[in-house]
Amino acid sequence: MGGTAVGERVVAAVRTGAGSTEIREFDEPEIPDDAALLKVEVAGICGTDVKMYEAPQITDPVIMGHENIGVIARAGPRFAERRRVSEGDRVFVEHYVPCFACEWCHLGEYRHCAATDWRTNPAALRYGYTSAARPPHLWGGFAQYMYLPWNAVVHKVPDGVSAELAGLVTPMSNGIEWALFDCGVGYDSTVLIQGPGQQGLSQTVACKQAGASLIIVTGTTRDAARLEVAKRLGAHHTIDVQREDALERVRSITGGAGVDVVLDCTAGAGTAPILLGVEALKRRGGTLLVQGEVSRFPDFPLARLTEKAITIKSARGHSYRACELALAQLASGRYPLELLTTHTFGLAEADRAIRAVGGQGEDDVIHVSLLPWQDGG
Ligand SMILES: [Zn+2]
Ligand SMILES: [Zn+2]
Secondary structure, eight states, X not given: OOOBOOOOEEEEEEEEETTEEEEEEEEOOOBOTTOEEEEEEEEEEOHHHHHHHHXXXXXXXXXXXXXXXXXXXXEOHHHHHHHTOOTTOEEEEOSBXXXXXXXXXXXXXXXXXXXXXXXXXXXXXXXXXXXXXSTTOOOXXXXXXEEEOTTOOEEEOOTTOOHHHHTTHHHHHHHIIIIIIITOOOTTOEEEEEOOSHHHHHHHHHHHHHTOSEEEEEEOGGGHHXXXXXXXXXXXXXXXTXXXXXXXXXXXXXXXXXXSEEEEOOSSOTTHHHHHHHHHBOSSSOEEEEOSOXXXXXXXXXHHHHHTTOEEEEOOOOXXXXXXXXXXXXXXXXXXXXXXXXXXXXXXXXXXXXHHHXXXXXXXOOEEEEETTOOOO
């Protein structure tokens, strides 16, 4: 069987430079026997998009969108057989396009596979991070269709989970990966989550489901609505770090003991969350999850870290298993996760959508979805 194409044009929002987007059209690709075509329903936007949009580290034009849900529009017979999907199935596509041959891939840890590591490998493939000049061009979710080669990783979305809710699978899977697998949150754990954005709120749900007995979530004064959502999702206490002494509050809530785990889910907060985290952790053996936002850290309290025997873990994507558990969590209806899906935009509004995630132009943003087939904008 040869490839098929219906000769349609595919509309995409293409990042053409720092802070600029253009709507462009591409030919619908030929689909070989071992590949598929995804009709994109939802491309979730996260803080990484904000950074990559302001200061792209890939200079070629790129179709952004790395948190993608859609329906299999066309599946080559070998793709359908190997990946056990049929045309019409709703799937979550991981942004990693891995080699499927290395040790990391065999562990389901595609996030570490060199074939998808765009920072170190110029030939890497990753949705939302790959040049649109590279055939067949459709390497991102800010487009009506996305190309799925033989090595795309797909997860079937359970029945009853809407595309928009499924758009939360990436933050939810990060929540499971970082809090539970990396930092060992479980039965009776005490946790401080800094930042009530989509990531912090997803960590809240993961910790709650895993059995944490104390969850404290911090935010700023303008996060008031998001801190309310944190409470509805199971946080025991919230702290406005601008109005309260956060360390004092954590100490008083824990009777001076501090917490087992601190998860940094802030954006643009500088070194303060790490400094608070080191102090808020228990006397010995706590775990601190860090993001890579601060590239320089003068006067890092290394002595304090070692005195307290703190373990540092890096926030770095998700595994196959975390995605499956995230989808199960979304399907369970155990938490009102629809509270997180606050904003949707059409393809022509991609620029506005990214800026909304960055805190510009919209209020009370938690999770923003780009819907490539939505009219308007
Ligand atoms: Zn993301
Ligand atoms: Zn690999």
